[in-house]
Amino acid sequence: MATESVEVETVEKQTVKPSSQTPHVLRNFKLSLLDQFSPVAYIPFLLFYPNVVSTTTSNVSTHSVKAINERYQHLIKSLSEILTHYYPLAGRIKGNVVIVCNDDGAEFVKAHVKCSLSEILEHPDAEMLRRLLPIEPESTEAVTGKLLAVQVNLFECGGMAIGLTISHKIADASTVCTFINSWAATAHKSNKVMLPQFGVASLFPPLDFSDSEPPSMIYVKEKCTTRRYVFDDSKISVLQSKVSSSLVPKPTRVEAISALIWKCAIEASPKSSSNTLGSSPVRPSIFHQAVNLRKRVTPPLPDNLAGNLLVLSTSKAEESTTSVFDLKDLVAKIRAGIEEMKECATKLVDPNEAMQVLTEYRTNLMKDQEIETYSCTSWCRFPFYGADFGWGMPSWVSFAGCSVKNLFGFMDKRDCNGIETWLTLSEESMALFESKPKLLAYASLNTRVTC
Template sequence: MLERITLQVLNQVLPFSGRIKDEVSIDCNDAGVDYLEANVNNCSLLDVITNPNTHSLRQLLPLDQPYTLESPLVLVQVNQFQCGGIAIGVCVSHKISDVYSLSAFINGWSSATRGDSKVIAPLFELATLFPWKDKSDDQGFEATEGHRKDVVVAKRFVFNASDIARLREKARNVESPTRVELVSAFIWKRFIELDRSRSCPTTKPYSAYHAVNLRKRRVPPLEEHSFGNMSSIVVALLTTKNDDNDKYCSLVAKIRGAIRGIDGAFVKKLESGEEGHLKNFEAGLMQASQGENEQINFSSWCRVSFYDADFGWGKPVWVTTISVDLKNLVILMDTRSGDGIEVWVNMLEEDIEGFASDPELLAFASETHFPS
């Protein structure tokens, strides 16, 4: 049943059924997606969600094959637990889709499964609004991904509504910070303190990169089911160490200011293809990445409607991601209640234990927590 409905929904999202043709286009050749069904007999669904670990979560995703240009752009694995629970694992190529497009696909699929006649189809308008430009001669900015030989380990932390309220009190001098800004700044602060505890006294800069969804920042805003990648990277930079600059509330203000800089005027300049605007923006990112700079990267999946996906069995008990092989990458997601944040921190193996045992971190977040 789910497999048949998947094909029905894919007819509305043709790029997902295609293959990558080159760096800027998809061949919509109807090659299809990978759809697998698996029986899980060695543990219960309750075991997975009460004691989550990256190894068990990876088993629920179709990750056996290395990625190539001939690989499917979407892979689905439906896991049937012996206890009766079901876990659906979905992988999608980031070359053609961001988390909002993935959410639109999953919600469209679940709506079709329930027989909903009002399935919202994705909108393919981004290529028209933001036409591709040949930048082959540019020396563009590349985010630091770390060396693949390094072992990256992930730890999960949960900030409940009460934890975030305490963070808000710590940042009471900042006007109306969001949950994401509060938690991101807190993680950044603990990251900075961990590095300083291991290093000789230094004034080296620290940077926090944050991905920002542009759909709602455009004037007029675009629908969340506008298909593709539509985000920008902003950077908050701490350049010197002093009593005021590196306080928590100051870091909240830095991240908030960087994110607020992505407004309607910024998006309009991107849309118009204003070369000077884009070059100046990229130059700022490149400058922040140079030198003895310690960089941490944030991607927020908060307010993405994964918990609305109902395949006929009710809404999910838990929606999560897994570890990513990129050092110093932090992914933020809503808890089931919608007022907390689940954080996945990916760090080098030699760094993560020190970070996870930080008393200040553990005073505000729980590493082991049943999804609520």
């Protein structure tokens, strides 16, 4: 579908505040060390719901419009109620040190989309999906303004898409998942509301930047191309078997797919002259993967511990004398990087070591622009498809792609076995990447969303 042919009209904006005032004792919420070093960006997320009521024509009937508006008002009311428990999301960040929980509230947008939901799901387009969000994910407002914004998109067929942007300075994927499901349970008047626990700052104490410049990792938008690839369960199993080795006898789904994409991206990079003749050396590259610490520390931390509990593992593919990278070797490098980061995380709780560890990490990220760097985040196994606001489970969930070069993310298909991947590369790299036979042997390009 041509992105420019679809009109998304904003018809209403309002501020939603917690239904109960935040107690004064909770007004100053300390950011943790990991929050302080998180990117200045919003985490984007979309949930799609098919027609919530029956229709008499191709457009929604008068009765349907009334029912949809009632659901819209119900979303506002339930958001206000859940914000009482997630009160930092209604505050504002001050100095990358604290969130002033002053109940300023979250932005809530109502939009009409001049097409049917099925048209969006036919071949999902990243740019189209971003228009269903209330704010650009790369906006610096993530640290200077509202921490949560919601856009409810109403389609001509009666379908709905709820777009959320939550500041990465206070949330990671696990926090987003807990918040969405808690909001849905509140709207559904379910007894399954999982209230958040706060306290990451006590585990990873913040640093004092009164005499120094606070850290700032701002995403810069570049001219890139984003593609969606779908890996079916059967193909993933074959790939896992192919990349298993004595070092990693049972690679995970994400490890196997990551290695395949990393290999194809390296070979498609314009910095590797081998992508033309196949005989010149392939330059080194670095692969980062977001690691959720909740289940990787001893003892494990609770799933509803809200905030950033992510660190990035680092794996490096050394310069190769041929254009051939061994997938088993790349899988082993990815696994080793994750294990190393688990050990490194224990140092972050010591304020004397934390600054040195994170400063070295940021320096390594930036020091050599000649080394191609790829970053991956996985949202697999999070129960996003359980978000029932009272009209059924979502037919599709997505994190709306991204515009950050060399970044790709994983999300479960609706069957929770296959995986969808959104991948962003430079236009030059993507032209070579998307024709890789090794990739297309396991993945399909932007197939229709199966509801």
